[in-house]
Amino acid sequence: MHTGGGLALLRFFTSIVEIDVSPEFLIICIISSVKTVLYAVAALSLSIIIAFPLGVLASGTIISNKSINTTLSACTRLILSMLRSIHELIWALLLVSAIGLSPIVAVLALALPYTGILGRIFAEQLQDVPQQPIKVLLHNGATLSKALIYGRIPFAVPNITSYIFYRLECGIRSSSIMSFIGIQGIGYQIQLSLLDLQFGQVWTGLLCLTLMIVLVDAWSSKVRRIMVN
Amino acid sequence: MNKNSIKEHDQFFLKISLISGLILIIFSWIFVSYETGYKFAELFNISTLSDIKNLLLKLVGENPRSSLSIKIGEWYSLRSLAYETLLMSILSISIATILALLTFILAARNIHDGSIYGYPNIKLKCLYYIVRMTFSLTRAIPELILALIIILFFNPGIIAASFALGIHNFGVLGKLFSESVENMDTQSIKSLQSAGSSKSQVMFYCVLPQLLPQFTTYFLYRWEVIIRTTVVVGLVSASGLGKEFKLSFSYFHYEDLGLLLLWYIILVVIVDLLCSSLRKLVRD
Numbered sequence: 253m254h255t256g257g258g259l260a261l262l263r264f265f266t267s268i269v270e271i272d273v274s275p276e277f278l279i280i281c282i283i284s285s286v287k288t289v290l291y292a293v294a295a296l297s298l299s300i301i302i303a304f305p306l307g308v309l310a311s312g313t314i315i316s317n318k319s320i321n322t323t324l325s326a327c328t329r330l331i332l333s334m335l336r337s338i339h340e341l342i343w344a345l346l347l348v349s350a351i352g353l354s355p356i357v358a359v360l361a362l363a364l365p366y367t368g369i370l371g372r373i374f375a376e377q378l379q380d381v382p383q384q385p386i387k388v389l390l391h392n393g394a395t396l397s398k399a400l401i402y403g404r405i406p407f408a409v410p411n412i413t414s415y416i417f418y419r420l421e422c423g424i425r426s427s428s429i430m431s432f433i434g435i436q437g438i439g440y441q442i443q444l445s446l447l448d449l450q451f452g453q454v455w456t457g458l459l460c461l462t463l464m465i466v467l468v469d470a471w472s473s474k475v476r477r478i479m480v481n
Numbered sequence: 482m483n484k485n486s487i488k489e490h491d492q493f494f495l496k497i498s499l500i501s502g503l504i505l506i507i508f509s510w511i512f513v514s515y516e517t518g519y520k521f522a523e524l525f526n527i528s529t530l531s532d533i534k535n536l537l538l539k540l541v542g543e544n545p546r547s548s549l550s551i552k553i554g555e556w557y558s559l560r561s562l563a564y565e566t567l568l569m570s571i572l573s574i575s576i577a578t579i580l581a582l583l584t585f586i587l588a589a590r591n592i593h594d595g596s597i598y599g600y601p602n603i604k605l606k607c608l609y610y611i612v613r614m615t616f617s618l619t620r621a622i623p624e625l626i627l628a629l630i631i632i633l634f635f636n637p638g639i640i641a642a643s644f645a646l647g648i649h650n651f652g653v654l655g656k657l658f659s660e661s662v663e664n665m666d667t668q669s670i671k672s673l674q675s676a677g678s679s680k681s682q683v684m685f686y687c688v689l690p691q692l693l694p695q696f697t698t699y700f701l702y703r704w705e706v707i708i709r710t711t712v713v714v715g716l717v718s719a720s721g722l723g724k725e726f727k728l729s730f731s732y733f734h735y736e737d738l739g740l741l742l743l744w745y746i747i748l749v750v751i752v753d754l755l756c757s758s759l760r761k762l763v764r765d
Contacts, residue, residue: 291509337749442629461622462618
């Protein structure tokens, strides 16, 4: 801790009593929270669309030729783990320096690592279905793709959907840190107030973020409970 | 309410959630296209592709044959930074785990409402709400914003970054730990209690042995997440690979950036392999 750090810490925590609840600032906070949620949802929907075919390929349940199947699924797994291992902010910085600053860059940067995560989960869930019905389908002359559509996907959908709802919460957190490349949102407001040393406003922003996460968490955990039962 | 009407209610809730999710998706894309100024088509043309190609070329060095061989020595000299980053992740996961282990038992619902100890306890109930609120608050704030706040109080460096990461992951781990206490099998606790064992004996001979394998899994899972995030927190708190990352970004030294990314991926792969082998060890 540096000189004056203790004093600053004390000021930060005591300023919770002067939390900024003026209507103007609350409206700003609510609008930017909605923006954060919308970015997260857009990125998540994009990553679902990309991750689904990749997940099917990685699960190795669609191609009958064995050697092609193993190489293809290994390659897809490698791509997915590459996407997953780089943090979304680093993707954002790289994409900004390649394409330039635009809101679509933030969506892409969020979508890339989430594709990696969702693709792995899709593959695992498609493999973990009960084997008996699949065997029956294959025995009665269904092709692998038919067994996938009528056997594996219906079994996997509840788990996959509940996982997507869980990911929404993480997505909101990640999209709030896109403020580092200058994307509007609740993180941007917190950063601005912090630079102004307006600790009261910082607390408002932090509580807004917390409230949003708690609400989404309650919603997603209820959906998950119903889905899995 | 009987069972059937609960089920109908649940189905209705599920339908509403899915429909509102779809509406949110559509609305979000309308919003994003509004923010970009309806210029999707302009982004995806040939110049974008060549831009991406240029960036990749810059990352491996403008003239790959000469620069890569020179850079190998330089790359190896960055190992101290990579080591510092690894140290940072270990420090932060240990801060998170210690804090979470000290508090998780208070945040479990079945501790205070009497389903384990037989009688509800008001004091524990108050503590339950306080601890739960702390978990939610720390879990909701991303590591980077915590780092921005903490950097006001601490000197920039490993300690500040580890505190930021540790506090965030304390919330996550605490929630996971307390949920596993809530889902625990209470039969064996009851039988120990009826045999006359004290609270601490129940804790050490029944609760902890049941929960430790699950806790280890959560710990390893969070470590994997933390090693990915340490670099990004380093951008803010000036420590480890993140500091060099930010500097070379600001100087447009893209070759150094490529080397740093290589170290980053190596670290992530090492930790992933370590975690998956440890997880197998726990499972068997």
